[in-house]
Amino acid sequence: MLELEAVKIEKPQEMNFILGQSHFIKTVEDLYETLVGSVPGIKFGIAFSEASGACKVRSEGNDPALVDLARKNILKLACGHSFIVFLEQAYPINVLNAVKNIPEVCNIYCATANPAEVIVARGQAGGGILGVIDGVSPKGIEDESDVSWRKSLLRKIGYKL
Numbered sequence: 001m002l003e004l005e006a007v008k009i010e011k012p013q014e015m016n017f018i019l020g021q022s023h024f025i026k027t028v029e030d031l032y033e034t035l036v037g038s039v040p041g042i043k044f045g046i047a048f049s050e051a052s053g054a055c056k057v058r059s060e061g062n063d064p065a066l067v068d069l070a071r072k073n074i075l076k077l078a079c080g081h082s083f084i085v086f087l088e089q090a091y092p093i094n095v096l097n098a099v100k101n102i103p104e105v106c107n108i109y110c111a112t113a114n115p116a117e118v119i120v121a122r123g124q125a126g127g128g129i130l131g132v133i134d135g136v137s138p139k140g141i142e143d144e145s146d147v148s149w150r151k152s153l154l155r156k157i158g159y160k161l
Contacts, residue, residue, distance in 0.1 A: 002121045003122045004130075006118070007118045007120050008118075010076070011086065013113075013115075014113055015087070017085060017110075017112065017113075018087070018095075018108065018110070019084050019129075019132065020082070020083050020084075020108045021083070021106045021109070022048060022083050022105050023104050027058070027083055028048045029060065031083065032046060032061070035090075035095055039089070041090075042090040043066060043087070043088040045063055045068065045085070046059060046067070046084070046085050050080070052080075057071055070084050077120060077129070078120075078127045079120055079126065079127040081106075096111050109131065110132040110134050112134050112135065114136075116132055118131075
């Protein structure tokens with residue numbers, strides 16, 4: 001029998017995170033090296049839920065508060081071979097391709113600053129991530145003022161000329 005559960009990611013409102021699946025104990029070290037080498041000044045915390053052997057939460061990072069936040073959330077999810085990375089002074093777009101290219105990374109479920117709920121299936125052996133509810137439902141189709149706002153925002157934050 002499986003039970004489904006929606007687990008809310010607990011974080012400050014504007015904080016970005018990446019949630020993924022990986023398969024090897026060296027995940028936290030490889031994520032650390034990738035993140036620190038991708039964006040000068042990036043701050044981050046990583047937690048990885050080991051699914052075999054000692055089944056420990058492995059963690060790394062360069063900001064103790066973000067490492068603690070990652071540990072708390074990955075323990076709350078309680079899903080094997082999953083990882084979470086909380087970011088400051090960088091956006092997921094700055095690191096996402098590098099993270100995806102880490103050999104032991106199998107899947108990225110989301111990369112967002114939105115409120116998020118993780119849909120978890122729980123069985124006798126443990127939990128597994130089925131998917132993520134990222135943000136809220138659409139409220140309509142953008143009009144000309146929305147397009148103008150979007151383009152302005154991208155220029156304001158430095159992603160377009």
